[in-house]
Amino acid sequence: MSYLSIEFAILFLVFLGLYWSLQQKTKWQNYLLLLANYGVVASFDVCFALVLAGYSAVIYGLSIAIARNPEQNKWFVISIVAAIGNLAVFKYFDFFRTVLQDVLNLLGLNVLLPGLEIIMPIGISFYTFHSVSYLFSVKKGELDVPHWSDFALFLSFFPSIVAGPINRAKAFLPQIQTQSIREVLEPHRAFTLILLAIIKVYWLSAVLAQHWVDPVFASPMEYHTLDLIFALYAYAIQLYLNFSGYTDLVTAIALLLGFRLPINFNTPYLAMNLRDFWNRWHISLSTWIRDYVYIPLGGNRKGFSRTQINLMLAMLLSGLWHGAGLNFIVWGAIHGLGMVVLNVCDHYFGRDRITHHSTLIAKLLTFHYVCFAWIFFRSTSFMEGMEYLSAMADNFTGVELHFNSLIYIILLFIFYCFYPVLVNVPQQFCRLISQVNWIALPFLFIAILWLVISFAPSGIPNFIYAGF
Known part of the structure; x- marks a missing residue:
């Protein structure tokens, strides 16, 4: 669904009314916004929402391990490999498969690498970069591990998930976790x-x-x-x-x-x-x-x-x-x-x-x-x-x-x-x-x-x- 479409404008106005009706309950606003985030992603393809949910769960679990073992680098390394690896599979698998196949052909090796039809999920580059900033902040002790719903909201925030900008965890998570009553800004x-x-x-x-x-x-x-x-x-x-x-x-x-x-x-x-x-x-x-x-x-x-x-x-x-x-x-x-x-x-x-x-x-x-x-x-x-x-x-x-x-x-x-x-x-x-x-x-x-x-x-x- 395009953010410039009439359909999105109507749905957003309805959502905005419901969202601000919960102004006194910031946590409920967050839950509603999380639901809207996944609704936007699912509007492109339901599988994209499932990939995002699975990715969020894995990164969140690894961040807990990092926070509990701050002196051990292995959990941090595993989490970065998982984040970049997930992006590489969805975005670069076919590119690197083609390059490797060309190299094998030049070497005269009769090996046929399998091809896979992989559709790149919407926003994967951006929420991957969001998660990397989060993992670095947890590793450095700049952030405590947030509630799972706050982390999921951070990764899936629909205004910036499609094409950025890239949010830093230490700047954006506090806006999600605020205990103050939110207001429309400027x-x-x-x-x-x-x-x-x-x-x-x-x-x-x-x-x-x-x-x-x-x-x-x-x-x-x-x-x-x-x-x-x-x-x-x-x-x-x-x-x-x-x-x-x-x-x-x-x-x-x-x-x-x-x-x-x-x-x-x-x-x-x-x-x-x-x-x-x-x-x-x-x-x-x-x-x-x-x-x-x-x-x-x-x-x-x-x-x-x-x-x-x-x-x-x-x-x-x-x-x-x-x-x-x-x-x-x-x-x-x-x-x-x-x-x-x-x-x-x-x-x-x-x-x-x-x-x-x-x-x-x-x-x-x-x-x-x-x-x-x-x-x-x-x-x-x-x-x-x-x-x-x-x-x-x-x-x-x-x-x-x-x-x-x-x-x-x-x-x-x-x-x-x-x-x-x-x-x-x-x-x-x-x-x-x-x-x-x-x-x-x-x-x-x-x-x-x-x-x-x-x-x-x-x-x-x-x-x-x-x-x-």
């Missing part, structure tokens, strides 16, 4: 975020996908180089609008339920370099990779050269997390290589030298490098990404120009220059509607929704990150 901001999400995902992102991104990426050899360049920029914007729009929506839903989710985006395309980009893009993932992959590998504690190896490994794992394919590994490698080069330049020529010379040049270089990497992120395979690159190199002549691409590229540049001003519009809108009578707000919402639907393509757009 209602005007929640209202603004819902409208912003609808505009971003339902309209702008969907228009870019339908009219430019999808047709060009489907047949890159048929399009002019300028068309391909514009489609790549369009995809960069589409992805940001879609993912940040989803984050806006679920942040608003969480606020209406009395919860706060972590910030996941902070104007990433205004980043000065790749390091700055990953401090702004999918922040809950980048900080998770830093804390649970990069630092455990040694971080920057074992010399300059080892630091670059750790960084590259972290970015490769980030790429692999996004998808079981060579194209995602290449995407991670491009970012890893870019950050290694950045660190080498900082080390030998002075930190942020380009930024000190010109912030605009630094931003544009970073934006173009990130867009280049998106080619492999958007492509369904490595070869498809190489085909897109080949078309960009070869199709400057002899191919008809489909769009007024040069004009669009200039308009995009103008928009990029004015973007720092535009990012403040939602905050100003929130301030404005805080002065509007609550009776008028539903009519304002309906009017904006009607305008968006009028301009938006037909159908309900998908959340891109739900596939990861």
Whole structure:
């Protein structure tokens, strides 16, 4: 069930009324929310809910063993292996089976590995990462083992289970375990975020996908180089609008339920370099990779050269997390290589030298490098990404120009220059509607929704990150 559908909106409003009727009984609110979480997961497939329940039970049991034996590492190691192993089976089994089969064939070994049809459960990447943060916190003594229902609610929290953001146990579990009476948090901001999400995902992102991104990426050899360049920029914007729009929506839903989710985006395309980009893009993932992959590998504690190896490994794992394919590994490698080069330049020529010379040049270089990497992120395979690159190199002549691409590229540049001003519009809108009578707000919402639907393509757009 899409969170942008009318059916979800109606069910959520009914649930919200029932949820807040239990305001004086926080524990009952939690039980009701837990039931709703599993209902949402089961709406995709009942088996997904069963997998989540079984996984939650195993991780919870192992966390009890960790808490009871804090000096023994074996239970912690077993729990991490169980968490990552479960993800590997559902998400990566076929990928690694294919790779291993190719290796056996190259070695001339006549061995046929069995194939399995495994459907990846919705949200498995996100609740796996949630559970890893929980296991680390229990191991470090940052958290006591909670009541089983609180833990199950933490893993299954429906606003963030489909496509994030990634919640840290030590920040989110206290919100579940609170003894205080919950309240709706920042209602005007929640209202603004819902409208912003609808505009971003339902309209702008969907228009870019339908009219430019999808047709060009489907047949890159048929399009002019300028068309391909514009489609790549369009995809960069589409992805940001879609993912940040989803984050806006679920942040608003969480606020209406009395919860706060972590910030996941902070104007990433205004980043000065790749390091700055990953401090702004999918922040809950980048900080998770830093804390649970990069630092455990040694971080920057074992010399300059080892630091670059750790960084590259972290970015490769980030790429692999996004998808079981060579194209995602290449995407991670491009970012890893870019950050290694950045660190080498900082080390030998002075930190942020380009930024000190010109912030605009630094931003544009970073934006173009990130867009280049998106080619492999958007492509369904490595070869498809190489085909897109080949078309960009070869199709400057002899191919008809489909769009007024040069004009669009200039308009995009103008928009990029004015973007720092535009990012403040939602905050100003929130301030404005805080002065509007609550009776008028539903009519304002309906009017904006009607305008968006009028301009938006037909159908309900998908959340891109739900596939990861």
